[in-house]
Amino acid sequence: MGFGRYLARKVVVYGITFVFAVTLNWLLPRLMPGNPIEAMMSKSGGTANTALIKFYEELYGLNLPLWKQFINFWTSLFHGNLGYSMLYNTPVSGIIRHALPYDVAILLPAILLSWLVGNWLGAIAGKNKKYDRYTMPVFYFLASMPYFWFAMILVYVIGVKLGWLPYSGAYAPDLVPSFSWEFISSFLEHWILPFLSLFIVMIGSWAIGMRNMIIYELEADYVRYLEALGGSEKLMTKHAYRNAILPQVTGLALQLGMVVAGAIATEIVFNYPGIGVLIMNAALNQDYFLLQGAFLVVVVSVLAANFAIDLIYAFIDPRVRASYTEG
Known part of the structure; x- marks a missing residue:
């Protein structure tokens, strides 16, 4: 019985830690200076015009408010979807x-x-x-x-x-x-x-x-x-x-x-x-x-x-x- 209670406490603690760590990992890249779409286009040699930047932001969902991006991230994560890489142009998974x-x-x-x-x-x-x-x-x-x-x-x-x-x-x-x-x-x-x-x-x-x-x-x-x-x-x-x-x-x-x-x-x-x-x-x-x-x-x-x-x-x-x- 004692071990069962201990195990339940550990599961709760590790679950909270997981949510906090993953949330931090999601947030930190978005606090980095610069625009990822412009960086992607400059790497591919394309011209970073406003219309094209807007198109890619809508494509990757980066035009949405942060709170909505956060909800979409957790929803996709529970469905096993880690997103689409802008660098390699292929699914992250x-x-x-x-x-x-x-x-x-x-x-x-x-x-x-x-x-x-x-x-x-x-x-x-x-x-x-x-x-x-x-x-x-x-x-x-x-x-x-x-x-x-x-x-x-x-x-x-x-x-x-x-x-x-x-x-x-x-x-x-x-x-x-x-x-x-x-x-x-x-x-x-x-x-x-x-x-x-x-x-x-x-x-x-x-x-x-x-x-x-x-x-x-x-x-x-x-x-x-x-x-x-x-x-x-x-x-x-x-x-x-x-x-x-x-x-x-x-x-x-x-x-x-x-x-x-x-x-x-x-x-x-x-x-x-x-x-x-x-x-x-x-x-x-x-x-x-x-x-x-x-x-x-x-x-x-x-x-x-x-x-x-x-x-x-x-x-x-x-x-x-x-x-x-x-x-």
């Missing part, structure tokens, strides 16, 4: 559907594998002082390294100088996405460098966080109590690790929430066709509909990840489960 798999293909493996490897290395560093002395400078160096800077190093060294791997796009420009071996092999070759630029940098942050938490937990009173009772080192380490991993799980959820548009700079360096590049292009060209559609995907992914982690905590932390049963 189709653009996002095309770009989303590329974000997931890069960021999801990078986040999960770096989390596993980083926590493993950090746990070893927290227990072994000799190992800690030599590895921590490396971890700090990796954690302080910007993604785009390391990405440019990979492009220059591996892509340009050595010529081992391609460094632009998601696949060869003469190919069409399909399940053929030719396309898959080309996709994997283009995938390696963006993946490495994220995976290697992320390892440092995860390792530092786990190392610090392990050191803290091994000095906690419950570990000292276990030691006084004659508990084995394996048992003490097991309990310390279970408590140390909790903040890392929270960090993992936040990172997974940013699996969409979580590496805009990296995508720009590699010219990778993900949501991050769409957001940049939409902002530069004042494409309201594409910008609010891309931000909607980001908001949903972040909220879904945080909601999931609230539920996961109930299974990995006995203290949280106890609070549910106690109401």
Whole structure:
């Protein structure tokens, strides 16, 4: 019963947050200076005469009062319509559907594998002082390294100088996405460098966080109590690790929430066709509909990840489960 009430409260809180965030994402592009129709016409080389501007404003509904545009936005959203992109001249939902798999293909493996490897290395560093002395400078160096800077190093060294791997796009420009071996092999070759630029940098942050938490937990009173009772080192380490991993799980959820548009700079360096590049292009060209559609995907992914982690905590932390049963 306690868990049911907790779940209902969480649903209400996340629902309110969703409405507020999406409303803000809808409003902010419209507060930007400039006229999106004029920007669209200047990009296409057309003449921005008054009659043509009025026609396009009526076509996209931008001539309506803001309150009516807001109502139309939510009505369309509930019908699964994200609008029509002024930049790409195609439905926003189709653009996002095309770009989303590329974000997931890069960021999801990078986040999960770096989390596993980083926590493993950090746990070893927290227990072994000799190992800690030599590895921590490396971890700090990796954690302080910007993604785009390391990405440019990979492009220059591996892509340009050595010529081992391609460094632009998601696949060869003469190919069409399909399940053929030719396309898959080309996709994997283009995938390696963006993946490495994220995976290697992320390892440092995860390792530092786990190392610090392990050191803290091994000095906690419950570990000292276990030691006084004659508990084995394996048992003490097991309990310390279970408590140390909790903040890392929270960090993992936040990172997974940013699996969409979580590496805009990296995508720009590699010219990778993900949501991050769409957001940049939409902002530069004042494409309201594409910008609010891309931000909607980001908001949903972040909220879904945080909601999931609230539920996961109930299974990995006995203290949280106890609070549910106690109401």
